[in-house]
Amino acid sequence: FSIIPNGIHLEEFQNLPKPKSFRARYDLDDAPTVLFMGRLQQRKGVDVLVRAFQLADVQHSRLLIVGPDEGMLETIQSQAADDDRIVITGYLGGEDRLAALAASDIFVLPAIGEGLSMAVLEAMGAGLPVILSQGCNMNPLDGGYVVDVSSEAIADKLRLMLTNASLRHQMGQAAQQLIAQSYTWDQVAVQLEAVYQTLHKN
Numbered sequence: 001f002s003i004i005p006n007g008i009h010l011e012e013f014q015n016l017p018k019p020k021s022f023r024a025r026y027d028l029d030d031a032p033t034v035l036f037m038g039r040l041q042q043r044k045g046v047d048v049l050v051r052a053f054q055l056a057d058v059q060h061s062r063l064l065i066v067g068p069d070e071g072m073l074e075t076i077q078s079q080a081a082d083d084d085r086i087v088i089t090g091y092l093g094g095e096d097r098l099a100a101l102a103a104s105d106i107f108v109l110p111a112i113g114e115g116l117s118m119a120v121l122e123a124m125g126a127g128l129p130v131i132l133s134q135g136c137n138m139n140p141l142d143g144g145y146v147v148d149v150s151s152e153a154i155a156d157k158l159r160l161m162l163t164n165a166s167l168r169h170q171m172g173q174a175a176q177q178l179i180a181q182s183y184t185w186d187q188v189a190v191q192l193e194a195v196y197q198t199l200h201k202n
Contacts, residue, residue, distance in 0.1 A: 143175025
C-alpha cells in the first residue's frame, strides 16, 4: 500500500501575516522572491539553488534563505558575497516563519534523499508554486515543477517563473488546491482509514 503522507492545518497558511514589514526588514523591496526554507545542509541542495538563482540572472529578484546552519552556511555566504539580492536570515520561527512564506513568491527545494517535506507542504499550502527535485518525493502537478538537481535545470524554471507573475499566481492557486484535496490532516485521516480497511480485508 501507499505511504501515508504528512499533513498540515491549511487554515494556518491561508491567513498569513501581512508581508510589508518583513519585506522592509530584509530589504526585499517589491522584487519577486524565491524562498528556501530548511536546514542548511548539503543534502538539501541550498548551494545548488544559490548557483541556479545567479545563473537565472533576473536582476529585479531576491533569494531568501531561511534556516539554521548545519554545515553549509559558510559555503553559501561565500557564494552570495558579491550578490546583494541574496538574503540569509538564519532560523525563523513562529510569526516570522509565516511572514517569510507570505513575503515569498516561489519555493525551491533541490534536495537529495528527502522524505515528504513539511516545508514543501507548508509552502504549497501558503499558495506558493514550487520547484522540487525528484528527491522530494512530491508531485506538485500543476502547482510547480520537478527538475533534476542541477543549477542549469533549476535556473531555467526560475527564469520562467520570476518573469511571469500570472504564471506564478496560477500555479500557486493549483498548489494550494492540491494541498486542500490531499494533504490536510483531515484528508490524511481518510487515507489512513482506507489503508486500515484494506489490511483488515486481507
